[in-house]
Amino acid sequence: FRKDFMWGAATASYQIEGAWDKDGKGQSIWDTYAHTEGAIEDGTNGDITCDTYHKYLEDIKMLKRLKATHYRFSLSWSRLLPTADSSAPNAAGVAFYNKFIDGLLANNIKPCVTLYHWDLPQCVQDKGGWQSEDVVEKFKEYADFCFSQFGDRVKLWVTINEPHVQCGFGFGMGIHAPGIKGQFSPIYHTDPMNACYQVSRTMLLSHAHTYRMYSSKYRAKQNGLISITLNSDWCEPKDPSNPDHVKAAQFYIDATLGWFAHPIFKDGDYPDSMKEHILEMSKAQGLKNSRLPVLSEQEKNLIKGTYDFFGLNHYTTRLAEQITDETQAFAIHPDMPSFVYPDPSWERAGNDRLPIGSEWLFIVPTGLRKLLNYISKTYGDPSIIITENGCSTKHSVNNPGDTKQLEDEQRCRFITSYLNEALKAHLLDGVDLRGYFLWTLMDNFEWAAGYTERFGLYHVDFEDPARTRTPRKSAATFTKIIEE
Incomplete structure (x- = not known):
């Protein structure tokens, strides 16, 4: 890899x-959602989780032992601005992040800060949240505050983490905060199948306005880089000789990665395949207009080119075929015509000692190389930073098994094999790869899975009030790769 390659781990505020x-x-909306009965797999929440608020110095020591050069973490909007008003900041929240950032830099670890990793202030949600036009100005105000407070030391910024996942899971399927679903939802409330598309527009505009504001107001003085982080599986047709399967695989990539990548990295607008298909589906439901908002020329020009790098989160690969009535229930947003699933021969991330594993994460290292090449070719060879990549173990609520699993051989193999494919993409294929952030530094509150899913290089004992951290074998594996 490059001499100045970024080696790091990644976390998110609500999770740690x-x-x-x-x-x-x-x-935040995750405080509200996690306290809702039935929302979280094991009935837990992030009230304490890793207790990083009190134990951040331990986290820094862990990063130093890893030999990490960088650390990606997110700011809690509601900790900094409890009423979402930048004229009334929370001094304790500002002090916490100042101590955290200064502590990282004192140990030669550069901060990569995500402004928004899904924990919208509940007071903003109460006024419409991401479905309201007002959120765009609120997000810009919040970002401006963060740049003014921390930008003298933070030189790598991510505006929004995985927007398509927040749109699909939070506003389509209703399985993440704020729990809005395209049909009746007992957990939160309902929406007539267009919330996820409304939200994609306000997120794009929030990102774009923030990027433009950083460029005009802060870039010359602070000299940082700013972009967005998008999550993407790699996807291939189940039968490459079947045109319907080929089309389904491409649509899945368009409607996940391309949903935000096309507007930002290509031409300012959603992929044509999405626009055409959602319009067709909307008309079939008796609507005159598409549920996917139309971006004006002014908005397209605002959004296009708002990046300094391509932030990529990648975990797994899928096969695709066209969707049927039987498989419709598995679609990740209301209009997905592709049914995607793993090849049963692939190794599943999970718990080798129990007959369970992560439902979604299958280990396919070659998918990362293919995806890196696809991004490079499709979006004009941007510099790419892998902002998340990692391997989980799964533990059932009734039979948690050995959550410690310090000899995590599968995770060691995952890290080594995925990084090897990333290196091939860089050295052999010419992909401009600048960094790799492993998900995650330590076990944490893994969203709707609670504590049943563990990604940590460090085991965290959530039964212990001290939240003791213990390194797994994978921590040593990652350190060795960084050193060598």
Whole structure:
């Protein structure tokens, strides 16, 4: 890899910080959602989780032992601005992140800061959240505050993490906060199948306005880089000789990666395949217009080119074929015509000692190389930073098994094999790869899976009030790769 390659680990505020109602912090949509009965697989929440708010110095020591050069973490909007008003910041929240950032830099670890990793302030949600036009100005105001407070030391920014996942899971399937679903949802409330598309527009505009504001107001003085992070599986046709399967695989990539990558990295607008298909589906439901918002020429020009690098989260690969009535229930947003699934011969990430594993994560290292090449060719050879990539173990609620699993051989193989494919993409294929952030530094609150899914290089004992961290074998494996 490059001499200045970024080696790091990644986390998110709600998943590790805890102190959910301490020192003036406001509530976020994940505080609300995780306290909703039936929302989380094991009935837990992120009230304390890893307690990073009180134990951040331990986290820094862990990163130093890993030999990490960088650390990607997110800021809690509601900890910094409890009422989402930048004129009334929470001094304790500002002080916490200042201490954290200064501590990282004192140990020669550069911060990569994500402004938004899914934990919208509940007070913003109460006024419409991402479905409201007002959120665009609110996000810009929040970002401006963060740049003014921390931008003298933070030189790598991510505006929004995995927007298509937030749109699909939070506003389509209703399985993430704020739990809005395209049909009746007992957990939260309902929406007539267009919330995820409304949200994609306000997220694109929020990102674009923030990028433009950073460029005009802060870039010359702070000299940082800013972009967005998009999640993408690699996807291939189940039968490459079947045109319907080929079309289904391409649509899946268009409607996940391309949903946000096309507007930002290509031409300012959604992929044609999405626009055509969603219009067709909308008309079939008796609507005159598409449920996918039309972006104006002014909006397209605003959005296009708002990146300094391509932030990529990647975990797994899928096969695709056209969807049927029987498989419709598995679609990740209301209009997906592709049915995607793993090849049963692929190794599943999970718990080798129990007959369970992660339902979604199958280990296909070659998919990363193919995806990196696809991004490079499709989006004009941008510099790419892998902002998340990792391997989980799965533990059932009734039979948690050995959550410690310090000899995590599967995760060691995952890290080595995926990084090897990334190196091939860089050295052999010419992909401009600048960094790799492993998900994740330590076990944490893994969203709707609670504590049943563990990705950590470090095991965290959630039964222990001290939240003791213990390195797994994979931590040593990752360190060795960084060193050599």
